[in-house]
Amino acid sequence: MDHEVPFQAAMDGHEDEIEIDVLRACEQCNGSGSESSEGVRECPACDGRGRIQRIEKAGFFTKQVVTDCSSCRGEGRIVSDPCLSCDGQGRAKQSKQIKGLQSPQASLPGPDSG
Numbered sequence: 374m375d376h377e378v379p380f381q382a383a384m385d386g387h388e389d390e391i392e393i394d395v396l397r398a399c400e401q402c403n404g405s406g407s408e409s410s411e412g413v414r415e416c417p418a419c420d421g422r423g424r425i426q427r428i429e430k431a432g433f434f435t436k437q438v439v440t441d442c443s444s445c446r447g448e449g450r451i452v453s454d455p456c457l458s459c460d461g462q463g464r465a466k467q468s469k470q471i472k473g474l475q476s477p478q479a480s481l482p483g484p485d486s487g
């Protein structure tokens with residue numbers, strides 16, 4: 374005699390853990406990217422614009438070329454003492470762990486006499 378066992382997934386007590394990455398302002402430097410407030414200054418090479426305009430001559434014409442400032446890498450500011458927490462980025466990648474389902478009943482240890 375055949376006996377069929379229905380396939381059943383045990384779902385009770387299943388725990389899901391979701392990890393998401395959140396980009397947010399670094400709490401250490403308040404998003405400035407510098408350890409101290411005096412550590413950030415305007416880039417003198419680009420006047421804080423982050424871009425440098427230069428005129429290139431091409432024959433009879435001149436064309437304006439805008440490039441990212443190499444001194445500040447397009448940031449427009451120079452951080453003399455970068456924040457260690459965010460590596461001077463001003464943004465910290467924080468991974469958040471969210472626990473989904475929690476097991477409704479914790480398995481209590483039974484009386485165990487040994």
Ligand SMILES: [Zn+2]
Binds near residue numbers: 416419
């Ligand atoms: Zn610059």
Ligand SMILES: [Zn+2]
Binds near residue numbers: 405406458460463464
């Ligand atoms: Zn920081």
